[in-house]
Amino acid sequence: MPRVNLQGSSSIVTGGASGIGEACARQLAEAGSKVVIADLNEEKGSQVASEIGGVFVKCDVTKTEDADAAVAAATELGPLRACVNSAGLGAPGRTINRDNEPLDLDKFSFVIKVNLIGTFNVLSRAAAAMAQTEAMDEDGSRGAIVNLASCAAFDGQIGQASYSASKGGVVGMTLPIARDLSVSGIRVNTVAPGLIDTPIYGEGEHAEAFKAHLGQSVLFPKRLGHGEELAFAVMECITNPYMNAEVIRMDGGIRMPPK
Template sequence: MDVKGLGAVVTGAGSGLGAETARHLAKSGAKVAVLDVNEEAAKAVAAEIGGIGLACDVASAAAGEEAVAKARDTHGPCRILVNCAGIAPAKRIVGRDGAMPLDAFEKVIAVNLIGSFNMLRLCAADMLGAEPLNDDGERGVIISTSSIAGVEGQLGQVAYAASKAGINGMMLPAAREFARSGVRVLTIAPGLIGTPLLLNMPQEVQDNLAGQVPFPSRFGHPSEFARLVLHICENAMLNADIIRLDGAMRMQ
């Protein structure tokens, strides 16, 4: 699928992986809707790349519907969805103050898992109602962001790990459902990527974490994630898979 001229929706695109993905898609000619809960950040990235910036709480049905409708009105039907919105607060199941508050778990599930499904369902409806793009009958591609923590969850990250495992789990049923309509569904599971979350840590912490990556022994670059997104878009034989982007890292 050639992304040039196609409508793309990227969530969590006000910063980090989402912002870099939006930049790469726009550079390749896609018409990008930059979605983020931080409207100011979304509009800043959109102004940089010539897209549209929209405030969107991905866990809200109404907010998601409004954002996808605005993107459609501006760029035509969504053909590319990249789910990057996510949060990762650390908390033990039972800590010094007792049991983890249930709403802390629910918040992570709402943003990471329900938010990804919310945008998947809305953008898939756009794709399924659109005309095929090529001789393969392809109508679109949906890419969600999981994590290697979805398989190798760490201490204090039960909610995050559960949310990412859920994203892994919904990929195959969605891919099977949409295959007959020419819509592909994949998941990228990054390891340690050099986003502000990691780069704001003390240098000794960064060095320790990077040293756990076998090769290359460093954090991944957001641009490497974005280039993988573009390759997935362009390679129609990639479908129904979870692609690790981790330098062979296995979390301890």
């Protein structure tokens, strides 16, 4: 059984303007797929889309109309075969602060809305489009969805209640969604990154020293992961036709301490 051939297909990558999403978009394009970069960062997203021969769609993943626009743009480029949900954010905050005041519920809800509900919003709409395509093989395969969670889903640190809950939700819905979509020949997997070298850490000598320090807590190799390495796992989930309903930690073996 050969790998899934993405030549002539279209794909969607949320959060594709930078970091892990950008790395995934570039590897999808190298595999022959026309990529829709669905992101809020218009300048960077348009630049990446231009460089890889794709299309940029400004997208708030929590809005159904934005998700529909991204799907519509993809289907114009070719049959939609892959959706990578990489958009996400974190807003640290302890359940109660040092003055014993509870965390603002709106802050907690916002992280859940973007990371969990936003992921479901885009994947469900992408799945609806995938289900209407012609099957690619004798198995009836029509596409693959990959969601990005985090090792915080398992090893949430102090102040990460909202982030861990959102990513734990992504992990928890992987199997039932894969079961839901099996009748349509659509596979669903989740990749859970550890400490990844993204622009969030800043630039310059101080940032590099901080990242090197963080890297020492990784089992091996003792460094932060690269976006390309996460994208390798995402591409495996998309192109390996037997990879389904799985959650893969990509974290160099790290197990996060309380803080």
